[in-house]
Amino acid sequence: MKNENVIDPIEKPIIHLEKKPLLIVTVTVLLTFYFDIFVGSIHGVSTPSIIADLGGMQFYALTITTYMLGGSIGRVISGKLGDLYGRKRIYLISLAVFAFGLILTGSAHSISVLIAYKLVLGIAGGFLFATVFAVIADLYVTVTRVKILGYLSAMLGVTYITGPLLGGFIVDTIGWRWLYYFPLPFMLIVFFVVNHYMPTVKRKVKVTIDYAGICLLCTAAIPFLLAFSWGGSKYSWGSSAMIALYLISLVSIILFIQVERRAAEPILPLSLLRNRYFLIPVIGHSLGAVVVITYLTYVPLFGQAVKGMSAVVSGSLITALMAVHIFSTLILSKIIRKTGKYRMVIAVIFLFDAAMMYLVSGFNDNTNIVYIYTIIGLMGVNSGAINVVFVSYLQNHLPHNVVGTATGAEYFFTNLATVVSLSISGLIMNLNWQVGKYLPAELRGALSEAEIGVMSSTQALTNKTAAAEIRNGLSPEMQQTFDSVIVNMKDIMVHIFHTMFLLNVAVLILGAIFLALFMKGKKVHQEGKETQEAVTDAV
Numbered sequence: 001m002k003n004e005n006v007i008d009p010i011e012k013p014i015i016h017l018e019k020k021p022l023l024i025v026t027v028t029v030l031l032t033f034y035f036d037i038f039v040g041s042i043h044g045v046s047t048p049s050i051i052a053d054l055g056g057m058q059f060y061a062l063t064i065t066t067y068m069l070g071g072s073i074g075r076v077i078s079g080k081l082g083d084l085y086g087r088k089r090i091y092l093i094s095l096a097v098f099a100f101g102l103i104l105t106g107s108a109h110s111i112s113v114l115i116a117y118k119l120v121l122g123i124a125g126g127f128l129f130a131t132v133f134a135v136i137a138d139l140y141v142t143v144t145r146v147k148i149l150g151y152l153s154a155m156l157g158v159t160y161i162t163g164p165l166l167g168g169f170i171v172d173t174i175g176w177r178w179l180y181y182f183p184l185p186f187m188l189i190v191f192f193v194v195n196h197y198m199p200t201v202k203r204k205v206k207v208t209i210d211y212a213g214i215c216l217l218c219t220a221a222i223p224f225l226l227a228f229s230w231g232g233s234k235y236s237w238g239s240s241a242m243i244a245l246y247l248i249s250l251v252s253i254i255l256f257i258q259v260e261r262r263a264a265e266p267i268l269p270l271s272l273l274r275n276r277y278f279l280i281p282v283i284g285h286s287l288g289a290v291v292v293i294t295y296l297t298y299v300p301l302f303g304q305a306v307k308g309m310s311a312v313v314s315g316s317l318i319t320a321l322m323a324v325h326i327f328s329t330l331i332l333s334k335i336i337r338k339t340g341k342y343r344m345v346i347a348v349i350f351l352f353d354a355a356m357m358y359l360v361s362g363f364n365d366n367t368n369i370v371y372i373y374t375i376i377g378l379m380g381v382n383s384g385a386i387n388v389v390f391v392s393y394l395q396n397h398l399p400h401n402v403v404g405t406a407t408g409a410e411y412f413f414t415n416l417a418t419v420v421s422l423s424i425s426g427l428i429m430n431l432n433w434q435v436g437k438y439l440p441a442e443l444r445g446a447l448s449e450a451e452i453g454v455m456s457s458t459q460a461l462t463n464k465t466a467a468a469e470i471r472n473g474l475s476p477e478m479q480q481t482f483d484s485v486i487v488n489m490k491d492i493m494v495h496i497f498h499t500m501f502l503l504n505v506a507v508l509i510l511g512a513i514f515l516a517l518f519m520k521g522k523k524v525h526q527e528g529k530e531t532q533e534a535v536t537d538a539v
Contacts, residue, residue, distance in 0.1 A: 021197045022139065028193045029132050032095070033155050035183040036128045039102070039121065040067065041163030042179050049176040056111030065229050066115050067122040072225065072415045073218055074126020079408025080210075082134050082265045083401060088198045091135065092191060094127035099187045101125075106180035121180075130408035137395045137403045143337050146392045150333025151362065153387035157325035157380070163316065213267040214258045220252035224416065228423040232430055268409055269402065277397035280519050281390040282410050284346065286417035287511035288386035291353065291504045293418040294425060295360070295379055297322070298500060305493050306365050307372070307462040317376050324380030332381075333388045343519040346389045347512045353382035354508035361501035366493045382508075393519070425500055432496045433458075438488045443481050446474060461489055 017025060043064045050063065082090040101121030108114035136148050170178050227245040235241045260266040272278050296318060336345055356379045363372060386461030391407065398406050435444075435456040442454060451470050454460055460467050473480050 004114055006021055017139065017197070017199075018386050024193060025135075025139065026195050026481045028190050028197075029135055029148075030151060030155055031186060032190050033132045033152055033187055034159055036098070036125050037156055037159040038163045038167075038183065039125060039180070040071070041160050042167035043067070043332070045178050046167060046171065046179050048172050050114065050330070051111070053176065054108070054111045054114060059111050059115060059150065063111070065117060065124070065226070067532065068226050068415070068419075070119045070122020070124075071129065071323060071343055072221060072412055073124035073417070074123040075130040075269060075408040075410035076217065076405075077214055077408070078127035078130045079134060079406065080265070080403035082404040084209075085266060086200055087131060087135050087138050088194065090127065090202050091131050091194050091198070094124055094131055094190045095187055095194070098124035098128055099184055099191075102180045102184055102187070106341040127355065130404065130411060133318045133391060133395075133407045133411075134404035137400065137407070144394060146333050146337045146388065149395075150388050151390050152330050153329040153333075153384055154326045156387065157322040157329065157384065161319050161322045163166070199267075208264040210259075210265055211265055211269045213256060216256040216259055217267060219410075220249050220256055221416070223249040223252070225419050228419045231423055232426055235313045267405075271405060272402060275398070276335065276518070278394060278406050278410070280515070281394040282413050284511060284519065285386055285390035285410060286414045286514050287507055287514075288346075288350070288382055288390070289359065289414045289418050290421040291508055292383045292386070293421060294500060294504050295357075295376070296383075298425065298497060299360075300378055301458070301462075302363060302493075302497055303372075305371070306363070306457050306490050307367075309463075311462075317373065320373050320377040321380040321383065324377045325378075325384040327384075328381040329384035329388055332385050333392075336388065336392065342389055342393045343515060344386060346519070347516045349382055349385045349389075350508045350512035353379060353482055354505045354512070357501050357508060361498045361505065363497065364489055424503075428503075429496055432492060432499070438485055438492055440481065440485070443474075443478060443485060446478050455485070458493075460486065461493065 047063055051059075078090055078094065098121065101117060101124045101134065104117040105114060105121050108117050131154070133149075136152070137146055140148055167179055170176075170182060223245040227242055227249070231237045231242055257270065260268060260270050299317050299321075300311075300314040303309040303317050307314075332345060332349075336342060339345075356375055359375050361381070363375075391410065394406055394410055397401050435452070438456055439452075446454065447470065451473075454463070454466050454470060460470075467486070471479055474482055
């Protein structure tokens, strides 16, 4: 469908820099991306210490969810503002607010205040995330853009390997607050480099901000994300709180559509939602991200609950995956630059990952550990591919005047999809992991209320000390029953993983078919390649 917002994309970079400034700005963009992702990667090592210091165990999940909510909103808004005001101005403002959010979060002295500060930090982080990807579209021609996007995706893997390790060291040595103070000097350097080396692209049109659209997008997205984050855990799906969230989100969506139809500069142009070069990468990226979030969340749990690994060792499963992620990203970006065949590359990768997922679904307590590391590692091919393929496809097929908006919106919808998928995984867990299915009445009668609490959660499998204390307090007959219950719990956990991963196999196969049928487009453009390739080789 032809419309004024979707035209042939601009092949030449919008921001023209010489070799040295371009190299400096590129390294700065990569550094920005590292620390943006770093803040999102340290929840696991920071939150326990934060709760121990500030209290508020009931808000444990909310401290993480709030950051994610802020990031989702920030990504879609920043893309549009960058298209309107120019990327440099939004980049600098995002850096300043991000640094301010780091200071606030690190200085928080109550859990409620920290949650509020994390919302600010999340919004600023979302602004930076989308701005970084949009800056790449400004700086590079299409063929070189694919290579830089490969570097960004590889940086994602590097951060998720080094972030928790560095974060854990900081927490253990100087405290959790320094996790948020640590990036500040680097953000200051980035600010001055961007201000000095990036030229300002002046806009010749009058800027009109879609304030109503921004507000309605927030009131549509936030209740939606909260509903799928809390549903089945904090509140039952049919509770009055959930129904209220559904209604607020639905009404806001209806009003949002009406406002966007009339807005002079809509925060999310409806014409974009009708364009195949936006919809196809959004759908494909969402399907790939759904699978990635499943194994990032549940593979470590499998290692602890079924294989009896410690938390550190189970985390090394993700390290293996991210190591492959880094190398596959760089290789795949090169393949796309040489062939331009997005459809073939991503369809093959989806099918390959479906095969790996099928093998993972067969893991159990007796599966060889080397085999587990090998298969889990190979799944990193998909996580390395989705950013390079889908973001570069979108940016190389849409015009520059909407590329920031489209990039931010792509990650916004992808994040919505991952939240929904985690809720579905949680539903599968809750339906199968019920104490009545594995804890016999005679053993239940021999346990205290606290011990039943341990047995009704995954702690009986993941916390060997707690499980041993419960077992040692039982009679010899009950100890035998306890041992059989542990075996049964592992079998149930294996069944849960089997169901989750087979569901993701279906997602990947359907995704591969969809992309093979509908993902069409032109090859990446070669203009300006030689000069910019020299810069990326230096990086």
